[in-house]
Amino acid sequence: MTAAAADIPLLEARGLSKRFPGVQALAEVSAAFHAGEVVAVLGENGAGKSTLMKALAGVHPPDAGEIRWEGNPVRIPGVAQAEALGIAFIHQELNLCENLTVAENVFLGREPRFAGCLVDRRTMKQRTLTLLDRVGLTVSPDTEVERLSIGQRQLVEIARALARDAKLVIMDEPTSSLTARESARLFEVVHDLKSRGLGVVFISHRLAEVMAVADRVMVLKDGRNSGSLTKYEMSPERMVQLMVGRELDPSRRRPMEVIPGPVRLEVAQLRTRAWPDEAVSFSVRAGEIVGMAGLVGAGRTELARVVAGVDRGLSGSVKVDGIPLRPGRVAGALQAGVALAPEDRKEQGLFLEMSIRENIALPGLGGQQRFGFVRQAQVTAQAEQMRGLLGIRTTHLEKPAGLLSGGNQQKVVLAKWLALNPKLFLLDEPTRGVDVGAKAEIYQVIESLAASGAAVLMISSDLEEILRLSDRVLVMHEGRLAGEVAREDLSEEAVMHLATGTNAV
């Protein structure tokens, strides 16, 4: 690293803020990335890592703050401007055209030409070959991308960045879907980029790989800078501390008075398509709220979907009150008293154009008919009852659900399945994107549901929420149950260690 490069950062951000409806994603975040340096960005789910990267790459320009490129103030209103400066952003879901060849992808949008309009395929191929060599990928430039593995595609993306003369490569969770060997290969390339004087920034959840690769880590928490560690200061403990380190007011925790009842849900050796090699077993008792923590992609949602019959598992069994559920049958699961409130309320939870009343009625419509006709009075009465119970704020129940605020939409989602009086309620991110007031109301409903004897399994990436509501917490890491934390041992650090696979507990 030259002295000049060390003094003036390649890219510097000062006081970046970004607000999305209902959430302050970034608050006054500052960061500096130097040439010839590899920086890892760490943080819990929702800490603002991706938002920061997207702000720097022009995907979501920030609302406030200053960005400097090689010391000069710049504005990056779009991806094109970022690319022109020399910033390459590699999305988590890669951005390649699967049915084009490697060479076509590498030079997409800036193909070498002759006669002004024809693509100069020979030059393109030759230059691709050089670039592929630099990233250590030994495939022909004529290979179609759909035939490459995820790891190979990752390298093609890097080759594309090099073709654009990028000086700073930003990668959003590059290793989340790579095998150990592919990750190692990727980091060799990262090392090579660094030695050629490029700056590399990557987001990761794997502390071990951060330790191995990064020169520096930058930690975000709740959209703010939480700290930064140099190579010599790094340790899993310190990183986790910076990521969490939020004290929970004990008075806000649920008073423990419930003595769990009989086993309601028993999951045995369940394997899902997302993690076919991992079998998961656990149980939930009546009256219990079991939190399920883990990082995004740890396999929690997939598990819940199989339990609720939305998907089929690869093997294993799901028993409710000792009776096995038929796999892949939502209607059957609903009949057995199992309800799943899905994580994505706009795509999975709600019919945005249909009325609140009808949204609430739909899961249980089969039980509200006479000779096949909907019993309107009954449906309306039920919707009224749910509106009161959950405090859904709306002028009338015939309003399309899509016109409600996020918090009220989420209440409608819960009402849909709460109206069925579930014996087992699976909640997937029950308060994502919901304001504080609605959150508290939703917590009350969940608690009273458990108090009435239902079993609750709550998937959440919000550690505060997990700690506040759970009687015990199951933690998943890369498809398996990394461990269970009992109520008396609950702390953000205990959960985070299991979730990131650094079992230092």
Add this chain to the structure above:
Amino acid sequence: MKNLLTNHSKTLLILALLIVLTLVCGWLEPRFLSRDSLGAVLKYAGLFGVIALGVSFVILTGGIDLSIGSWVGLCAVLFPVLLKEGMNVGEAALVIAGLSVLAGLLHGLLVTKLNLQAFLVTLCGLFIYRGLARVAGGGREQILPSDQDWLRDALVLGRPLAGWPVPAVFLLMLGLAVVAAIFLNLTVTGRRLLATGRNEQAARFCGIGTSRLRILAFVICSLLAGLAGVLFLLDSRSALGSSFGNSYELWAIAGAVLGGCSLRGGQCAVAGVVLGSIMVAEVRQAVFFVAGDEWKEFVIGVFILAGVIADEAFTRWMAARRVRA
């Protein structure tokens, strides 16, 4: 957020458009408002309305059926052939209904179980049924036996009321529309079908058997196309396998789209489809008077294009107004 506009106000708008269209046509060509002319309009609205209602069920669930015209042709040829084979009217109707259910089942199963695209499946149907219609008709025009003219009077032509023609087929179509509206709005299955069209993923989370409902939509569509095949035959008294019903699916889709159905699925009001079918029939008739029959495709194309652009503009205007409010 798009199309939050309630179907109610949209249907009223379409009704207003229909009235304006009628007045404009009458002003351009006074003969358009004559009893005979209006009778013809209502007859065609009835005939095409039956298939438009059918296809709107498929469109509602996000699919499309291109095989309707060929299926109309096949059933129109088959009906006289079956009668000649010695069947009575009831038996022939039962055979046609049975075959129609089978065709719909086949479309639905291929689309839901094999995950094929509805466009492709029914495009193949378009060719296959046309081929079968030609084979079944043996290259000759199949003629309705003259002893069946009573059926024509009863189901298609009807009796004049106070000197004004009221085609039976129009009343029949209205009856079917009422049944369809009751089904979609008041029954459990109907609401689930609508929900499936609006958001199939969310419907699956509600425990709704979305595949079955989508199959049901194809069955309803083919069944109504089969019925329409017989009605069209009764109207014209004869059918040639190679051409009868050609491109009728497009007229049916036109009626549904003019009635406010979105090809993205999830949007269909039965009343709108009825009004849309009447509009299509009016435009056909008016063009016949004003410019000559050869202009009808051109005009209907321009008319629909104007309709969807107006719809889009109106939706945006409503959304903008809502934001300001």
